[in-house]
Amino acid sequence: MLVRIFDALNKCYGYQNWWPAEDEFEIVVGSVLTQNTNWRNVEQSLRALKEPGIMSPEKILALSDQELQRLIYSSGFYKVKTRRLKAVCSLIMNEFDGQIHKMKSIGLLQSRELLLNTNGIGPETADDILLYVLGLPIFVVDAYSRRIFSRVGIGPSGDKYEVWQNFFMNNLPNDTELYAQFHALIVRLGKDHCRSKPICNGCPIFEYCSFCKI
DNA sequence: GTCCAGGGCCTAC
DNA sequence: GTAGGCCATGGA
Numbered sequence: 001m002l003v004r005i006f007d008a009l010n011k012c013y014g015y016q017n018w019w020p021a022e023d024e025f026e027i028v029v030g031s032v033l034t035q036n037t038n039w040r041n042v043e044q045s046l047r048a049l050k051e052p053g054i055m056s057p058e059k060i061l062a063l064s065d066q067e068l069q070r071l072i073y074s075s076g077f078y079k080v081k082t083r084r085l086k087a088v089c090s091l092i093m094n095e096f097d098g099q100i101h102k103m104k105s106i107g108l109l110q111s112r113e114l115l116l117n118t119n120g121i122g123p124e125t126a127d128d129i130l131l132y133v134l135g136l137p138i139f140v141v142d143a144y145s146r147r148i149f150s151r152v153g154i155g156p157s158g159d160k161y162e163v164w165q166n167f168f169m170n171n172l173p174n175d176t177e178l179y180a181q182f183h184a185l186i187v188r189l190g191k192d193h194c195r196s197k198p199i200c201n202g203c204p205i206f207e208y209c210s211f212c213k214i
Numbered sequence: 215g216t217c218c219a220g221g222g223c224c225t226a227c
Numbered sequence: 228g229t230a231g232g233c234c235a236t237g238g239a
Contacts, residue, residue: 076234143221217238
Protein backbone atom coordinates (compact mmCIF):
# COMPACT_ATOMS: atom_id res chain seq x y z
CA MET A 1 0.00 0.00 0.00
CA LEU A 2 2.71 2.50 0.93
CA VAL A 3 4.69 1.73 -2.21
CA ARG A 4 1.58 2.22 -4.34
CA ILE A 5 0.91 5.58 -2.68
CA PHE A 6 4.54 6.57 -3.25
CA ASP A 7 4.21 5.67 -6.92
CA ALA A 8 1.01 7.69 -7.25
CA LEU A 9 2.59 10.76 -5.66
CA ASN A 10 5.76 10.35 -7.68
CA LYS A 11 3.80 10.15 -10.90
CA CYS A 12 1.77 13.23 -10.02
CA TYR A 13 4.50 15.50 -8.69
CA GLY A 14 7.74 14.11 -10.10
CA TYR A 15 11.19 14.62 -8.61
CA GLN A 16 11.27 17.12 -5.75
CA ASN A 17 14.42 19.16 -5.31
CA TRP A 18 14.70 18.39 -1.62
CA TRP A 19 16.66 19.65 0.13
CA PRO A 20 17.76 22.76 -1.83
CA ALA A 21 21.19 23.76 -0.53
CA GLU A 22 24.67 24.64 -1.76
CA ASP A 23 26.47 22.43 0.71
CA GLU A 24 25.83 19.89 3.45
CA PHE A 25 26.27 22.29 6.35
CA GLU A 26 23.56 24.54 4.94
CA ILE A 27 21.16 21.60 5.27
CA VAL A 28 22.08 21.27 8.94
CA VAL A 29 21.38 24.96 9.54
CA GLY A 30 18.12 24.76 7.59
CA SER A 31 16.98 21.73 9.57
CA VAL A 32 17.22 23.69 12.82
CA LEU A 33 15.78 26.94 11.46
CA THR A 34 12.77 25.25 9.88
CA GLN A 35 11.56 23.75 13.16
CA ASN A 36 7.85 24.65 13.31
CA THR A 37 8.57 27.40 10.79
CA ASN A 38 7.61 28.17 7.21
CA TRP A 39 10.45 27.48 4.78
CA ARG A 40 10.02 30.92 3.21
CA ASN A 41 11.09 32.52 6.50
CA VAL A 42 14.06 30.16 6.72
CA GLU A 43 15.31 31.08 3.24
CA GLN A 44 15.72 34.71 4.31
CA SER A 45 17.91 33.62 7.21
CA LEU A 46 19.98 31.28 5.04
CA ARG A 47 20.65 34.14 2.65
CA ALA A 48 21.56 36.42 5.55
CA LEU A 49 24.20 33.87 6.58
CA LYS A 50 25.48 33.04 3.10
CA GLU A 51 25.84 36.53 1.63
CA PRO A 52 28.46 37.67 4.17
CA GLY A 53 30.09 34.23 3.99
CA ILE A 54 29.15 33.03 7.47
CA MET A 55 27.72 29.64 6.48
CA SER A 56 30.22 27.47 8.35
CA PRO A 57 30.29 26.08 11.90
CA GLU A 58 33.43 27.94 12.95
CA LYS A 59 32.16 31.29 11.68
CA ILE A 60 28.78 30.84 13.33
CA LEU A 61 30.46 29.99 16.62
CA ALA A 62 32.58 33.15 16.28
CA LEU A 63 29.44 35.34 16.21
CA SER A 64 28.01 36.82 19.39
CA ASP A 65 24.53 35.59 20.32
CA GLN A 66 23.12 39.00 19.43
CA GLU A 67 24.70 38.95 15.98
CA LEU A 68 23.41 35.47 15.23
CA GLN A 69 19.95 36.32 16.56
CA ARG A 70 19.78 39.26 14.17
CA LEU A 71 20.82 37.14 11.17
CA ILE A 72 18.23 34.42 11.80
CA TYR A 73 15.52 36.76 13.07
CA SER A 74 13.12 36.03 10.21
CA SER A 75 12.93 32.34 11.14
CA GLY A 76 11.25 33.07 14.47
CA PHE A 77 12.18 31.54 17.85
CA TYR A 78 15.45 33.33 17.18
CA LYS A 79 16.78 33.11 20.74
CA VAL A 80 16.29 29.36 21.16
CA LYS A 81 17.44 28.70 17.60
CA THR A 82 20.63 30.65 18.26
CA ARG A 83 21.35 28.28 21.18
CA ARG A 84 20.49 25.26 19.04
CA LEU A 85 22.61 26.32 16.08
CA LYS A 86 25.62 26.91 18.31
CA ALA A 87 25.10 23.55 19.98
CA VAL A 88 25.14 21.64 16.69
CA CYS A 89 28.07 23.74 15.42
CA SER A 90 30.02 22.84 18.57
CA LEU A 91 29.26 19.16 17.99
CA ILE A 92 30.53 19.36 14.40
CA MET A 93 33.66 21.26 15.40
CA ASN A 94 34.52 19.22 18.48
CA GLU A 95 33.72 15.72 17.25
CA PHE A 96 34.15 15.88 13.47
CA ASP A 97 36.78 18.51 12.76
CA GLY A 98 34.18 20.91 11.37
CA GLN A 99 33.00 18.46 8.71
CA ILE A 100 29.58 16.97 9.31
CA HIS A 101 30.04 14.22 6.72
CA LYS A 102 32.67 12.64 8.96
CA MET A 103 29.84 11.68 11.30
CA LYS A 104 28.93 8.96 8.82
CA SER A 105 31.95 6.94 9.88
CA ILE A 106 30.44 6.14 13.30
CA GLY A 107 27.32 4.55 11.77
CA LEU A 108 23.63 5.38 11.71
CA LEU A 109 22.63 4.42 15.24
CA GLN A 110 25.54 6.16 16.94
CA SER A 111 25.11 9.23 14.75
CA ARG A 112 21.44 9.41 15.68
CA GLU A 113 22.20 9.00 19.38
CA LEU A 114 24.81 11.75 19.24
CA LEU A 115 22.44 14.13 17.44
CA LEU A 116 19.59 13.41 19.86
CA ASN A 117 21.89 14.23 22.78
CA THR A 118 22.52 17.67 21.27
CA ASN A 119 20.42 20.57 22.54
CA GLY A 120 17.66 21.43 20.10
CA ILE A 121 18.02 18.30 17.97
CA GLY A 122 14.93 16.11 18.33
CA PRO A 123 14.02 13.02 16.31
CA GLU A 124 12.82 14.82 13.17
CA THR A 125 15.78 17.19 12.93
CA ALA A 126 18.19 14.32 13.63
CA ASP A 127 16.63 12.23 10.87
CA ASP A 128 16.68 15.19 8.45
CA ILE A 129 20.45 15.34 8.95
CA LEU A 130 20.97 11.57 8.76
CA LEU A 131 18.93 11.27 5.56
CA TYR A 132 19.61 14.47 3.63
CA VAL A 133 23.15 15.24 4.78
CA LEU A 134 24.70 11.85 5.45
CA GLY A 135 22.60 9.93 2.93
CA LEU A 136 21.71 7.22 5.46
CA PRO A 137 18.49 5.21 4.98
CA ILE A 138 16.12 6.51 7.66
CA PHE A 139 12.57 7.79 7.24
CA VAL A 140 11.75 11.33 8.37
CA VAL A 141 8.38 11.58 10.09
CA ASP A 142 6.67 14.94 10.34
CA ALA A 143 3.27 16.42 11.06
CA TYR A 144 2.16 15.92 7.45
CA SER A 145 3.09 12.22 7.51
CA ARG A 146 0.94 11.59 10.57
CA ARG A 147 -1.96 13.74 9.39
CA ILE A 148 -2.14 12.36 5.88
CA PHE A 149 -1.74 8.67 6.72
CA SER A 150 -4.14 8.92 9.65
CA ARG A 151 -6.69 10.28 7.20
CA VAL A 152 -5.86 7.66 4.61
CA GLY A 153 -6.73 5.24 7.38
CA ILE A 154 -3.63 3.01 7.35
CA GLY A 155 -1.35 4.72 9.89
CA PRO A 156 -0.73 3.56 13.47
CA SER A 157 -2.69 5.10 16.34
CA GLY A 158 -1.13 7.73 18.56
CA ASP A 159 1.56 10.16 17.53
CA LYS A 160 4.76 8.65 18.92
CA TYR A 161 7.61 9.37 16.53
CA GLU A 162 9.28 5.94 16.58
CA VAL A 163 5.96 4.13 16.07
CA TRP A 164 5.29 6.15 12.94
CA GLN A 165 8.86 5.75 11.74
CA ASN A 166 8.60 1.97 12.11
CA PHE A 167 5.31 2.00 10.24
CA PHE A 168 6.98 3.58 7.22
CA MET A 169 10.27 1.68 7.39
CA ASN A 170 8.64 -1.73 7.91
CA ASN A 171 6.47 -1.21 4.84
CA LEU A 172 9.00 0.29 2.43
CA PRO A 173 12.28 -0.91 0.94
CA ASN A 174 15.38 0.24 2.85
CA ASP A 175 16.31 2.88 0.30
CA THR A 176 17.78 6.32 0.99
CA GLU A 177 16.61 7.83 -2.29
CA LEU A 178 13.09 6.53 -1.81
CA TYR A 179 12.90 7.85 1.76
CA ALA A 180 14.20 11.24 0.67
CA GLN A 181 11.76 11.54 -2.21
CA PHE A 182 8.78 10.14 -0.26
CA HIS A 183 9.20 12.64 2.56
CA ALA A 184 9.42 15.46 0.04
CA LEU A 185 6.30 14.21 -1.73
CA ILE A 186 4.39 13.96 1.54
CA VAL A 187 5.20 17.58 2.38
CA ARG A 188 4.22 18.61 -1.13
CA LEU A 189 0.92 16.77 -0.82
CA GLY A 190 0.35 18.24 2.62
CA LYS A 191 0.74 21.75 1.26
CA ASP A 192 -1.55 21.15 -1.70
CA HIS A 193 -4.26 19.05 -0.12
CA CYS A 194 -5.85 17.58 2.93
CA ARG A 195 -5.08 20.50 5.23
CA SER A 196 -8.57 21.37 6.40
CA LYS A 197 -10.76 20.76 3.40
CA PRO A 198 -13.10 17.79 3.85
CA ILE A 199 -12.86 16.93 0.14
CA CYS A 200 -9.61 17.05 -1.81
CA ASN A 201 -10.50 17.59 -5.44
CA GLY A 202 -7.75 16.27 -7.64
CA CYS A 203 -5.82 14.71 -4.75
CA PRO A 204 -3.31 12.23 -6.24
CA ILE A 205 -4.08 9.64 -3.54
CA PHE A 206 -7.85 10.13 -3.64
CA GLU A 207 -8.47 6.46 -4.36
CA TYR A 208 -6.57 5.40 -1.21
CA CYS A 209 -7.79 8.12 1.15
CA SER A 210 -10.81 7.62 3.36
CA PHE A 211 -10.65 11.30 4.29
CA CYS A 212 -10.90 12.57 0.71
CA LYS A 213 -13.89 10.34 0.11
CA ILE A 214 -15.97 11.70 2.99
C1' DG B 215 -7.80 39.39 14.08
C1' DT B 216 -6.86 34.26 13.73
C1' DC B 217 -4.36 30.33 12.11
C1' DC B 218 -0.42 27.85 10.80
C1' DA B 219 4.29 26.64 9.27
C1' DG B 220 9.45 21.24 6.78
C1' DG B 221 9.76 20.92 16.32
C1' DG B 222 11.77 20.55 20.70
C1' DC B 223 12.45 21.67 25.65
C1' DC B 224 10.85 22.19 30.26
C1' DT B 225 7.73 21.76 33.97
C1' DA B 226 3.99 19.84 36.51
C1' DC B 227 1.09 16.18 37.65
C1' DG C 228 5.27 9.09 30.66
C1' DT C 229 2.53 12.66 28.99
C1' DA C 230 -0.33 16.85 28.58
C1' DG C 231 0.37 21.76 28.40
C1' DG C 232 3.00 26.02 27.99
C1' DC C 233 6.53 28.27 25.75
C1' DC C 234 9.54 29.94 22.08
C1' DA C 235 8.27 34.21 17.55
C1' DT C 236 8.22 35.74 12.63
C1' DG C 237 5.58 36.30 8.43
C1' DG C 238 2.15 35.06 5.03
C1' DA C 239 -2.66 33.55 4.06
